[in-house]
Amino acid sequence: MAAKRIAKSAFNWTALAERVPEEQQHLYQAFKAKSDGYLRKVFSYPENPPPIDFAMYRSRLSNPALVDQFEKSYKSFTVPFPKEHLTPQIDAEERQAKDEVEGFIRESKERIEGFKQEVRSPFCNGSFRTFAG
Secondary structure: OOHHHHHOOOOOHHHHHHHOOHHHHHHHHHHHHHHHHHHHHHHHOOOOOOOOOHHHHHHHOOOHHHHHHHHHHHHHOOOOOOOOOOHHHHHHHHHHHHHHHHHHHHHHHHHHHHHHHHHHOOHHHOOHHHHHO
16 A cells, blocks of 8 residues: 555665765665655554544534534645656756766777877887977
8 A cells, every 4th residue: 555655656776875985885884775665654643633523523512513513624634745856857967967978988998099009109219208298
């Protein structure tokens, strides 16, 4: 019953553990333990709150119209589930970062090729000033 609430937001802890550096494993373990504690706490609560027995309150209170008003307000009240609006922004930032990394790799390969060309030139064709300056 409670698993349905969390199933949509399941997280791949194994994939994250593979990416955490060895020197930060203790921080990862602490973070995961805290997350598991929160998850256990969520699972300890029922999926839906227990129903309110408005009939019992009507029989015990001198003003049943007040109970009717509370019941009407209670049944009409809904908590909207927040709409997810950040994924497109995160995806755009990911694409931008990927483009920047690809550009950096391309520039680095060009620099490496330039350095390889410099290394290939024979040392005997220059003076000390050519290599020192």
